[in-house]
Amino acid sequence: MRLAMWIPIAALFASLPFLGLPKEMLPLLILILMFCALATSWNILAGYAGYISFGQAGFFGIGAYVTAMPLYYQGVNPFLMVPLAGVASASLAFVVGYPCLKLRGAYFAIVTMALAFILQLIVWNVPWTGGGVGLPLPILTASETFIEPIVAYYLAMLGVTLAALIVSQAVENSKFGYGLIAIRESEEVAESAGVPTLKFKILAFMLSTFFAGMVGGIWAPWVAYVQPIGAFPIFVSIYSVVMSVFGGIGTWIGPMLGAIIMTWLQQYLLTNVRIAGIDNIIFGAILILVVITMPNGVIAPVRKLVSSFGAIVRRVGSRKGSSD
């Protein structure tokens, strides 16, 4: 039933490039979708289970290299590798999950941050990943992607983003999600109430990194160049956090909202205000403002507005009903 509402949304967005949307809009849309997926997937672990990860960039980078290396060496179609990119990231999350998820709060944040750095440095030091120079990837042509490459990237990113949103929404309303929220509120109580905390945490970590890996996997052939600094961008980790907090963590819709608004704002600032660093200044100010005035993100007042509007509609409706 809930799944059904996604079909028209998916159809609408998928048909956008064929309905005469200017091609110049697509890179912006891909970027928005990319951060949507990253923030949403970050939120699965951080928002529900309360484990703030700063390693999203690490898993993004793994995904990027998993598609980039076969493309560079063997010319493998990157779109075939995208699911594998997600699986690779999730497998790593499974391996490191057990020691890392024993740590809480700031310790977990720091250990994930260090993890992203370690992955970046390993890629830097290993020769067959291209080292510090990186791998220049061949630019795909329409014959390889069946449609125009930029449209293909858009559709792929859209697919991953929608999948992340659907999964996030499903998690929020499932026993698994309630278990995660119980872990966030109090891990000891959750454990004693019979929630398999470790299993749930690792599963949430894997889900959250799975999508990050896939996003990275699409991103790499799109920019056609992978390099340790570019493929493990610290801003991916940071923006996932900032956008989710801005939108409202712990809700599936909040990170999406934050990603849309902030990505658009950033691109607007970068193109229209010609001062380097202006986007970071504004981002910082917005973050502080939101954290102080709306600790639950901008989604909270929006929800209040919607629910009070709904109440008014219902009241008007019931008055009509009673007068009849």
Place this chain on the structure above:
Amino acid sequence: MGGLYALLASGLSLAWGVMNEINIAHGSIAILGSYVAYWALQLWGIDPVVSIAISVPFCLVLGAALQQFVNMTSTRIPQAKIEFYSYLIFFGMLFISEGLMVAIWGGRFRAIRTAYNQTSVFLGPIALPLPTLIGFVFGTALTLAVYYSLKKTYTGMAVRATADDREIAMAMGINTHRIYVYTFAIGSGLAAIGGMCLGLLSIFYPDIQFYWITRLFAIVVLGGMGNLLGTYLGSLILGVAVSLTTVFTTASWADVVAYVMLIIVLTVRPKGLFGAR
């Protein structure tokens, strides 16, 4: 190197241990110290070591102002949530300061060039680069000074009491908010000196703070948060580990060692090597 690490890490360690605040903007303040030293030399020809007379008061006031801001805005935040809350606030500040530095000074690599940058002091057969020595002397002296003032002075005792139990310290008549401001300001002042030494040793640019802050977190976790002596020892351990890996392999593996060390320590002894179990 270890002394310099200690200089940079003690402020972070203090803020975390005393106030339960994770000051991710700490690296920003240090880089600000580097920039002040750089411009003091470029514009007025002031020696970097003398320029801390400008940067330290500046960063002290800045740190106090930041903490005052957090104090004022966090009154409604429950104590258990202060960690994440302060994290986000400092994150916002990091963004602002990073953006400002890029906007004003640009993202170019810079280095402080003085006459003694490349000189070394010889202790028997061991050659010590002078900038490293300056960092070590400042780091050791100041960390010890702060450590003993925490132990001996009245304010230091108040700081420790606040770290132990904020509510009881308040009940004892300690103005914990003021203690927070003091602690934060001192940490920022140390970071300013650390930043100056950093500028002498290596290149810097606004984004390098991300690289430093992770190393600093590694040190603080290694030594146990709030434990200054532990932080100092942690700095020395990390400094030695990084130097050894640089000697045996290449410099680019050194950070891998640092971070792997961090993860191992975190998973085995989350309270730090020297912390209570």
